[in-house]
Amino acid sequence: MTQRDDFNALTTSATLADVARAAGVGESTASRVLRGKGAVSERTRAKVQAAADKLAYVPNRLAGNLASTGSNLVGIIIPSLTNIVFPDFLRGANQVLEAHGHQSVIAVSEYEAEREERLIASVLSWRPAGLILVGLDHTEGAKALLRASGTRLVEVYDTDGVGLDRLVGFSNRQAGAVAARHLIGRGYRRIGYVGHRIHLDIRAVKRFEGFEGALREAGLSVVAQEIGTGTSSVEAGREGLKRLLAQGIEIDACYFSNDDMALGGYFHCLSHGIQIPNQLAIFGHNGLDLARFAPQPLSSIRTPRAAMGEVAARMVLGQEQAKLIDIGFELLEGGTT
Amino acid sequence: MTQRDDFNALTTSATLADVARAAGVGESTASRVLRGKGAVSERTRAKVQAAADKLAYVPNRLAGNLASTGSNLVGIIIPSLTNIVFPDFLRGANQVLEAHGHQSVIAVSEYEAEREERLIASVLSWRPAGLILVGLDHTEGAKALLRASGTRLVEVYDTDGVGLDRLVGFSNRQAGAVAARHLIGRGYRRIGYVGHRIHLDIRAVKRFEGFEGALREAGLSVVAQEIGTGTSSVEAGREGLKRLLAQGIEIDACYFSNDDMALGGYFHCLSHGIQIPNQLAIFGHNGLDLARFAPQPLSSIRTPRAAMGEVAARMVLGQEQAKLIDIGFELLEGGTT
């Protein structure tokens, strides 16, 4: 197999002026045709279109947006790409944005607020039509930037707090509480917890707080916990449950910081002949598709990630009235509890 | 919870001229300071920096790139966001790009060549520093656009064919062949196949071709197959294997179009007491982390997706000598074969 060598022959792409000249019209007329705005005779329209096609004209949006001070870029800054939940969100957002002729500039903060601030500045330098951020926790510097920019802002994924502009998400605290009440309702009393490097994942912390709160209301508490140092993963969940059980504290149910972790726990039980849910019940968070088709569907909280992405996109495009939408979540009563 | 109302107070962000004026220097001097280019006295540098900070100045890259005819955007067009493999790739690419001060414009083609062409045009209108595409199959229109633009191009994920410019990936055909030889080597002879809406996923087709080819060389063939109509998923894999077994054709091993599908098959077996691998062996593709921690690690082909993203990013930044890099793959001999 050989790669060609002639690809990057220096090419100067055609400009609007080139198209206008080739069509024998003025620049502004060519511009009108190419954007479908303003009255143009059918004859000129055809001429211009033909010239543009022939020259393989691709408009320069740098120039276009600079001149019109309006961009079709939307910035999206997410914490991570290692778990499917944020791609799910992106998918929903991207679909709506693309349908409205917008383009996504995507950046990943790795759950670091400082990095998020830098990325916000970087994205704002493109003068985007809007910006979507995950969560409510941003540095003061980031907030100042956002306020100064006047860009439409949508925060997502978290309604446990006050947003800066628009907001769509659900209450992680309540999700934790619902998980706890479900376990309590099923009769579990000795409940453990396995989480991941949780100090960085603020929403996982909120879930755990909600979980503990609901236990407390029932006169219970988490009897044993194991918190990993790395990111969430099936492996971490499996190891976490193993270590939790090795503590020797008797538990009859275990709450995991999310479905990846829970699936790891589930696999640990399968491997060691631990009966689910008789010997040990397992509960996750996110309602990942893959966990719904395990031999015993994982009990979990389904979060409408793609739908949240769609709503966020509509909000950022100014198509939603509401400034605040709680998109909720759904308890999945699976076979593991 | 109340949302504030004062966020979108119309704000006109400061320009370079504003900063220069506030600092009492010329525009070009301010520009030099803010970009750290050219000689500036420490005193003026401090003045300008202070003014910029005070005005919360965010440079306008539309203007900057237009003036300098050089952008720090890199376009990445992937087929899908529903499976973790492309986010894995994005993660690797994005990490390198960000480290070099570049930003990703990401678009999703949904495996549709026509849509990819539109997205290429759209991305090119931002005059990106480079473009990353998945696979080798593009419309003629897309190729013309790419050639005319002169943008540095990197194609990824597929070395079974000739690329347009730069290329990093692995041979899907060989991956299929390796899977087949592995199964043959373990003594399986009656081999089935479960795939997803495969006509759209060209690389899955190539894997299957490689798989069949290697069987043929051994005097074997796929004795039964089941191809779903939707995208790949755990559910589709589970249903697919169920239907395959319902055909009544005896098989001792099953090759799946990827790990999601294979995991579905694995779950089907667990649910129905089918012994793995004694009664049925299972083989996937991708080497997803989550499948490696199942009670029996899934036998699969690990594809270095994040590493491929890193290489692709380096290529697009012009930091790789080679025009063609085969990044290979790794046979994972798990417990399911």
Add this chain to the structure above:
DNA sequence: ATGAAAGCGCTAACAC
């Protein structure tokens, strides 16, 4: 219906 001309905010010569 069409064209001329003035910017959009910045960079890159080029002077001083």
Add this chain to the structure above:
DNA sequence: GTGTTAGCGCTTTCAT
């Protein structure tokens, strides 16, 4: 070292 100026390619009045 620093300021002046001419564009980058487009959109947008404003004439005609």
